[in-house]
Amino acid sequence: MIPQWDELFRRQGAVRYEEMHAILARSWEECHRVLVDGGILAVNVGDAMRTTEGEFRLWPNHADVTFACRRIGFRPLPYILWKKPTNRPNAFLGSGFLPPNAYVTLDCEFILLFRKGSIRQFPRSDPGRYQSRFTKAERDHWFSQVWEDVRGVRQRSADGRSGAFPPEIPERLIRMFSVTGDTVLDPFAGTGTTLWAAARLGRRAIGVEIDGERAAELTRRLAAMDPGARRPPAPASPGGRPPRRRRA
Template sequence: METIHRVFVGDSRDLSAVADDSVELVVTSPPYPMIEMWDDLFADLDPAVGDALESGDGRVAFEAMHAQLDRVWDELERVLVDGGIACINVGDATRSIDDSFRVYPNHARVLEAFESRGFDPLPDVLWRKPTNSAAKFMGSGTLPPNAYVTLEHEYVLVFRNGNESRSFEPRADRRYEAAYFWEERNRWFTDLWTDVRGELQTLEFEGSEELRERSAAYPFEIPYRLICMYSTYGDTVLDPFWGTGTTTLAAMCAGRGSVGYELEEAFLEAFDRQIDDVPAISQSIGRARLEAHRSFVEEYRAEGSTLEYDAEYYDTSVVTKMERSIRLREVDSIETVADGYRVEHEPLSDGDE
């Protein structure tokens, strides 16, 4: 199986290299309005942002920043197929401007923007992000009433393009082979993820830590889960805020194609230096999923439960009929091509063979 991964250096407010109705899934984490590390970026896009911040008008700055993101959402409406899913990872911002502390609800503003463009909101996910601060509490210490609760979660907002789900031909291999295990479904399709604590797998290279800080990259596990949850083999995943390429790496490991847009070419150059590591990463992820399932089966049987079905491609039992055709993919080889990469995938072999 072959997948193509294109990455463009450019402004995602104009996704002209991406054709209409050519993407089945969007997974991205945009720069968060009213987080100070992104002030200069938004001010470069619209000088009114800098003027509003300078004058102490946080509300105007907040709306001006989101107006720039709105132009990206316009493009997503164009390139995403009917019934396609958009997953937007976003966090709210807390900030003091002119000595007035408040929260800026980015998730609510993004929700409003997508719904106004005809997207149907679906149940979202909250995940707890790790904190490095020993003094997490904000405000007046232990004295009421002027302290504030901590803000340590982010949202994965989920939208469907239009009011109808995608349809598939009966027993489509690309859908059934991309199924997830029953216990993965039970963990992934909850509205609170407490087990995403860091980067499950990532590319490491000289200067990578500094680049990740500049991109505010999300943990690999987030795009990998979302890609497995909301796409099938043969689909293309778009990330208009590519950063360090975490979404593309996840798509490669999940056996999907991808498209990315990124303003800074340095991120692409860094990713390119480490593509030789991707086959080993993809294999380790597939093996970990398979071994985790086998451990689940042992525990399930130890509790006295019976599994009625056997997997077709692996020496293990499964809970449901729909899991029988699961066939994980691993990256066999990567070739650099114009605007990206061509990846060859092989079915993940059974570790017991």
């Protein structure tokens, strides 16, 4: 649905939208298999707009992921809408000022949340759980449905766009839905933002990455990762040169 991933899905045998979701569903199934009872699956996904066979339409990835996860046995929970701050608030598509052929701007991504089974049980006064406590201000902020304060990440990796999300996204989710000492799994590891955030927050982490070159780059980056740093190291840029800094 996003041209950047077309070839990757083609290599996994998917050309059509439904086939892509069938491939993704295999990963959700594995997540369900390995999660502890009461464990949480968080899926950051955006819907896609594409013109196919001359017709513009929305491809509702969030609905199809939710449907697949329900079928697998996950319980859907209230989700988060990640509305990235934009410098172009009035960007819209379609036909100017005449109804009915203009389109609503697609400016939110979803963070879908699912639980395996019933709420997770802990021994009374579990130290890992109490160590992982968040503040009232953090709770009020993080557990509101629309996140409007997290900017997207400038896309760059050895082979072009990486699809990386900013560290604030996995950091919040890890603090909201796991406790110190837990193991966090990212089945789509990419540049390793989740793995870095998990290490920084005293969790163990496992990443799965299907693309050999990305996995090799990730292994190199993991060796250089400093969980004490405030941000993960920048991915290599095309040609191995360090990414140019943007002026503030």
